[in-house]
Amino acid sequence: MFSQAATLIAPLATDEPPVFHGPSISEFFPPAIVELFGLEWLSITRINLIQFIATIAVVLFLWLGTRNMRVVPGRFQSLAEMGLGFVRTNIAHDLLGKKDGDRFLPILTTIFFMVLFMNITGIIPFMNIAGTSVIGVPLLLALISYGTFIYAGIKKSPKNFFKNSLFPSGVPWPIYIIVTPIELISTFIIRPVTLTLRLLMNMMVGHLLLVLFFAATQFFLLDLGGWWSALAAGSLAFGFVFTLFEILVAVLQAYVFALLTAVYIQLAVAEEH
Template sequence: MNLLALVAATDDGGFHGPSIDEFFPPAIFLAGTPFEINRIILIRFLVVIAIVLIFWLGTRRMKVVPGRFQSVVEMGLDFARVNIAEDLLGKKDGRRFLPLITTILILVFSFNITGVIPFLNISGNATIGMPLVLAIVAWIAFIYAGLRKHPGAFFKNALFPPGVPWPLYIIVTPIELVSTFILRPITLTLRLLMNMIVGHLLLVLFFSATSFFLFTATQTSIFYGLFGVGTIAFGFVFTLFEILVAVLQAYVFALLTTVYIQLALADEH
């Protein structure tokens, strides 16, 4: 039996590649109700509990000379404050929107990293619900910032940019409407969602192939064990890559949220 035929086999213990069904796991609790809880929802609950516990333990007894655990918590908070919020918005507006930006950064990273944690093995952002909620929150913050700073001119200047000859508004206004108020939450959602979906599928593919080559295909020929060594090596490399992606996607999501708020606060509005 050649390699392609062997890998394509799906019966009698054959290879089973990842499928989209993995992102729609069966219900664990409250099946058939609007409050149905499946594996991904449960992971989200666990992540939120872990975040609350970590920050409670890290901040309940703050010391002038912080211990190791307090230092790690403060490092994460300072990163959001210094490198994102205050860097783009300045100290005044940066501190005003810091709770939102920090929450988005920590939530996105925490939900992302579950994709490489043993026994969880899927990102809490691997289905559209959470990325969409976070994107809508970012979009609402953008609208709020603009209306608060420019209550009478925000929508007018966003849809009818000053200095454009009025006949061109026939073309410019629909473009600004779509790009500013519709595409932003959509692109935020899809960028995060698709990265988590693709990452999960790749990891499942590599480690499923490893199991197949090492424990099933070797019954046909010991030669196939070499492919198992290769797939587990690729799986390890992509696990490290997924950790990097988890960090970068959290940073990009928080950064873009801050950039949108900065644009809403700009004086030209």
């Protein structure tokens, strides 16, 4: 984070005071490292590399944690079992029951760990930005969640899923003129949008705050010096506090994303559908 923050401080001039520049949206649009086949839209940036690393880390974590299961688990197996048990007990079974919970457990587990590992890169040194802080990953996961919701509803009630979703029973037919468009927007349009934006915005804001505090620390301490160093101590303390808070947000957003996916599945497989 310190190395990234250093780029936000204008170089010293001989006759001008140093100028502090806060983080900007350009943080999330780094230059291309590699352009595949010479095509700009297929370019790979630093954030893409972080996403690749996070994906490999998820696969290795789940594979290494479950490949040689023992009655008396080692530390790594215990960690994997703790994460898998958390998703199974607190998300899948709590909302969907044992039968449907076990049925959709693989997708819920994948979503939880993908979001968690992508989020946590935001506080790892030399990465310093979450893989979910650009729209591609949140949108992809939201579409997977949305697709699972549609699949669950059609599988449960092939003929009546869309009908019951758009035309709830017990409503006088003239009221459908108002209710049906609202149900269409809230159920089939708003859900993937809100899933995407909630995760994206949380991770973007978290990154900007961390860069701001650590950049301010370097600016106060190295560029201004003197009594400004007292402010550097304060901004550094806030930076570490927000780092801990960002860890909490990373875990919480993974939980919320998987939880909402389970809620949508539960609504799709409800008896009225």
